[in-house]
Amino acid sequence: MKYFIVTYGCQMNVHESEKIAAILEKMGYSEGSSREEADIIVFNTCAIREGAEDRVFGNVGNLKKLKKKNKDLIIAVCGCMTQKEQTAQKLMNTFPFIDIVIGTFNLPKLGYYIEAVKKGRQLEILSEGDIDESLPYKRTSGENAWVNIMQGCNNFCTYCIVPYVKGREKSRKEEKILDEIREIISEGKYKKITLLGQNVNSYGHDLKDGVTFAKLLRDICAIEGDFTLSFMTSHPKDLTDDVIDAIAGEEKIEKFIHLPAQSGNNRILKLMNRKYTREKYLEIIDKIRAKIPNCRITSDFIVGFPTETEEEFLDTMALVRQVKYDSIFAFMYSPREGTVASKMEGQISDEVKHDRVNKLLSLEKSLQKETKDED
Ligand code: SAH
Ligand code: SF4
Ligand code: F3S
Numbered sequence: 001m002k003y004f005i006v007t008y009g010c011q012m013n014v015h016e017s018e019k020i021a022a023i024l025e026k027m028g029y030s031e032g033s034s035r036e037e038a039d040i041i042v043f044n045t046c047a048i049r050e051g052a053e054d055r056v057f058g059n060v061g062n063l064k065k066l067k068k069k070n071k072d073l074i075i076a077v078c079g080c081m082t083q084k085e086q087t088a089q090k091l092m093n094t095f096p097f098i099d100i101v102i103g104t105f106n107l108p109k110l111g112y113y114i115e116a117v118k119k120g121r122q123l124e125i126l127s128e129g130d131i132d133e134s135l136p137y138k139r140t141s142g143e144n145a146w147v148n149i150m151q152g153c154n155n156f157c158t159y160c161i162v163p164y165v166k167g168r169e170k171s172r173k174e175e176k177i178l179d180e181i182r183e184i185i186s187e188g189k190y191k192k193i194t195l196l197g198q199n200v201n202s203y204g205h206d207l208k209d210g211v212t213f214a215k216l217l218r219d220i221c222a223i224e225g226d227f228t229l230s231f232m233t234s235h236p237k238d239l240t241d242d243v244i245d246a247i248a249g250e251e252k253i254e255k256f257i258h259l260p261a262q263s264g265n266n267r268i269l270k271l272m273n274r275k276y277t278r279e280k281y282l283e284i285i286d287k288i289r290a291k292i293p294n295c296r297i298t299s300d301f302i303v304g305f306p307t308e309t310e311e312e313f314l315d316t317m318a319l320v321r322q323v324k325y326d327s328i329f330a331f332m333y334s335p336r337e338g339t340v341a342s343k344m345e346g347q348i349s350d351e352v353k354h355d356r357v358n359k360l361l362s363l364e365k366s367l368q369k370e371t372k373d374e375d
Contacts, residue, residue, distance in 0.1 A: 001028060001029045001039045001040075002029060002031065002032030002037055002038050002040075003021070003030070003031060003032060003038060003040045003041075003042065004034065004035050004037075004038035004040075004041050004042075005017050005020055005021060005041075005042045005044060006035075006043050006044070006059065007044045008046040008055065008056065008079070008081075009044075009045070009046025009048060009052060009080065010048075011146060011194070011232065012148065012196050012197075013046060013080070014141070014146070015137070015146040015148055015196055016044055016079070017140075018137040018139060018140055018141075019107065019137050020044060020078075020107070020110060021137075021138035021140065022135055022136050022137050022138045023110050024040065024042075024110075025138060026111070026135075027111055027114065035063070035066060036066065038073070039072065039073060039074065040073070040074040040075075040114065041063065041066075041074070041076070042077075043056060043059070043060060043075075043078070044078055045077060045078070045081035045082060046080050046081060047079075047081040047083070047084065047087075047161045047165055047336070048080070048160075048162070048334075048336075049331065049332075049334035049336075050334045050335075051334070052081070053081050056077070056081060056091075057094070060077060060091065060095055060098065061094075061095060063075055063095075063097065064095070074099045074100070074114060074117055075097060075098050075099050075100070076098075076100035076101075076113070076114070077091055077100070077101050077102075078100075078101075078102045078103070078106070078107060078110070079104060080104060080162070080165040080166065081165075082101050082102060082103055082104075082125070083103035083104045083125060083165035084161075084164070084165060084337075084338075085125050086337075088101045089123075092121070098121070099117045099121055099122065100113045100114070100122045100123075101122070101123045102122070102123075102124055102125065103124070103125035103126055103165075104129075104165055104166055104167075105126040105127070105129030106124055106125065106129075107132070108129070108134065108135065129167070130170065131150075131151055133176055139184075139190075143189070143190055143191040143192055144190065144191075144192040144193075144194055145184045145190040145192070145193055145194070146196055147177060147180055147181060147184070147194065147195050147196065148172065148195075148196050148197070149171065149172055149177055149195045149197050149200060149203050149216065149231075150169060150170060150172060150197040150198075150199075150200070150202075150203055151166060151167070151169075151170050152166045152167040152170055152198070153166060153169060153198040153199055154168055154169045154199075154202070155273070155275075156273060156340075157262070157272050157273050157274060158271065158272055158340035158341040158344075159305065159333060159336065161336040161338070161339060162198055164339070166198070169198075169199070169205070170206060171203050171204050171205070171206050171207050171211075173207065174204070174207075174209075174211045174216055174219065177195075177216065177220075178220065178223070181193055185223060185224075185225040185227055186225075190227065191228065192227060192228050192229075192230060192254075193220070193227055193228070193229050193230070194229075194230045194232070195216075195229070195230070195231035195232075196231070196232065197233070198233060199233065199234075199238060200213055200232065200233065201234050201235055201238035201239050201243060212240075212242065213243055214240065214242035214243045214245070214246045217229065217243070217246040217247070217250065217253060218246055220252075221250040221251075221252045221253065227252060228252055228253070229252045229253045229254065230253070230254040230256060232258045233260065234257055234258060234259050234260075236259055236260075236276045236281050237274065237275040237276045239257075239259065239284055241287070244287055244291050244292065245291065247292055247295070248291045248292045255292055255294055255295045255296065256295065256297075257288060257296070257298075258297075258298045258300075259281075259284070259285075259288075259298070259299055260300035260301075261281055261299045261300075261319060262274055262301060262302050263301065263305065263312075263315070264315040264316035264318060264319030264320070265308070265313075265316060266278055268307075268308055268312055271306070271307070272302075272341070273340075278315070278319060281319075282319075285323055297325055297326060298325055298326055298327050298328060298329075299320075299323070299325050300329045301316055301320070301328060301329070301330045301331070301360060302331050302332075302333050303316065303330060303331070303332060303333065303353060303356035303360060304332050304333040304348040304352060304356055304357075305333045305341065305348070306333070306345070306346045306347050306348065307344065307346035308333075313356050313359075316360065317359065317360060320363055320364065320367070321363065324367060324371070325367075327364070327368070328360075328364050330357050330360040330361055330364070331357070332350075332353040332354065332356075333348065
């Protein structure tokens with residue numbers, strides 16, 4: 001019996017798929033090399049932009065012929081996209097050959113749904129769930145081991161679907177994280193640990209036991225062994241001096257910060273509910289550069305947020321020029337149903353969004369070239 005997992009979205013989803021693999025292997029499945037030879041295919045989906053969802057509809061649709069050939073093939077769709085009940089229902093209705101559709105909080109019960117499929121199609125979306133500590137991961141990322149430190153997000157950036165599909169922030173207990181890392185290191189196979197969370201800097205706020213992200217970093221570095229430590233993602237509003245000092249002072253921590261700015265314009269940042277200004281963001285960049293020489297800094301930007309004028313977009317271009325990032329990701333704003341920004345007046349046309357994203361990406365390219373020429 002073979003399984004095949006198709007993963008969309010962020011690193012956290014990649015890591016969730018490692019859990020799916022572990023669940024399936026525990027049930028006696030082994031990893032297949034293609035959809036064609038699989039007895040079960042699992043789609044672990046992402047809802048961050050419309051394009052990600054369209055790809056799932058297209059790729060799931062393509063499985064119709066496989067299911068025709070093999071009536072016993074099980075097709076399951078899970079992840080952030082199916083956490084939205086309407087989308088889950090639409091998938092079920094559009095593709096009668098899908099067997100299981102579950103949300104993000106149902107994942108620990110995947111084995112149960114696979115068993116239950118004998119009795120009929122399974123559709124269930126739980127609205128909440130605790131972090132699952134009971135199942136191991138099948139680590140699939142070479143020398144790097146992903147370690148989840150928290151789930152969910154409390155920030156409600158007005159464009160973003162994550163808080164709706166991943167729930168409120170929940171941090172894992174520090175002791176559980178340290179135990180997991182000790183075990184990973186003692187295996188001897190892993191040279192790098194990457195901590196994962198939507199907003200790692202607010203790690204521990206919900207635990208109310210005094211543990212902070214900076215303390216967690218220091219405690220991990222105190223574990224004996226030859227490894228480097230990395231993390232993502234940092235929200236500028238919560239990146240404290242204490243964390244910057246930990247990165248500067250701890251040899252094991254990689255000198256790299258992904259610090260998404262999203263926009264270089266204060267009016268847009270406010271509308272996005274990012275809770276920092278351009279000036280505050282630049283202050284943090286200066287602090288990082290002063291305390292951690294040679295620190296690599298990367299960022300994400302959204303262009304074409306509702307009401308963004310050309311002039312305001314140029315503030316983003318200017319910020320990118322000023323910070324001289326090591327690299328950036330640029331996204332066209334994609335309205336997500338249920339979010340505040342999707343209901344705002346002044347939605348920007350696709351044509352303008354395309355134009356702005358192209359301008360930003362060519363600026364990025366020319367800046368990359370300049371730094372290479374300097375080297
Ligand atoms: N938690 C991280 C980001 C997670 S999503 C953070 O706060 O930075 C990854 C990136 O997708 C975001 O940084 C943002 O740039 C982009 N993104 C999120 N929602 C989007 C949307 N509706 N349209 C376009 N891009 C979006
Ligand atoms: Fe989304 Fe903002 Fe949370 Fe990041 S911090 S996951 S962009 S709501
Ligand atoms: Fe990640 Fe996409 Fe979900 S970016 S958290 S998989 S919506």
